[in-house]
Amino acid sequence: MKGFKEFIMRGNVIELAVAVIIGAAFTSIVNALVDGIFNPLIAAIFNADEINKAVWQIGPVSLGVGAVLGALINFLLIALVVYFVIILPMNKLNEAAYVRKHGHKPEDEEEPPTETDLLVEIRDLLAQRETGGAPEQRPAVRGEGPAHGAHGAQ
Template sequence: MIKEFKEFILRGNVVDLAVGVIIGSAFTAIVKSLTDNLISPMLGIFLGKIDFSQVVFSVAGAEFKVGLFINAIINFLIIAFVIFIMVKIINKFLRTEKEEEPTTPSNEELYLKEIRDLLSEQQIQSDKNETNL
């Protein structure tokens, strides 16, 4: 059982996932800081202070902090947009135009093409015979 666990942990995709989670959490902290310290204040200049945290309604003594939820949605949308822009920029830099080398068809592909051509010829001849009748 320990051997199987060791194989599972050392498998490439588990290690890759762990690295992805660690980098993702660090990246989230960076983007949250960008949102909180740069983007939100900039939006505050143009739209006024965006803070719904005081919006609360009560029902039977229970407080529903709708404003905090709205703030979380706004932060999520800003973070998602920033990540979207960053991914587009990264993809633009990583994109390399690869020229596809013409590959020679395998024997299997050649046979299949011949069969296709023969079937096409048979269909054409069949259609001609039907029109002559």
């Protein structure tokens, strides 16, 4: 039971439960918007009583595009609202918190060095230690690393 209690009390599980509850409540709002505004508009375009009955007649074939359009509109509305009501404000809040903590925007930071940059620096420091002088300024050579240094293979 201890493991189950730890699992349930973990933050991710609580956040997921809240998201499901909010999502279910939000679904009724989106459904009302789709059913009350968009379905009648699409039904009028396709000359149908309901969007689900809207068809596109191509010769003897009837394509039931109404249900697909309704689902697509529903998805796009949910995605738009989630982005503009949740994602965008959260990104702004996270950026403001980062600025308060670090004193600058995250974009202002330098790119971290690549693995190749670090290996070249290590090679040069090792060469400097061996010669006792300044490190050689030479470009990195493909395949050259600690095992294949300037003094040849092992």
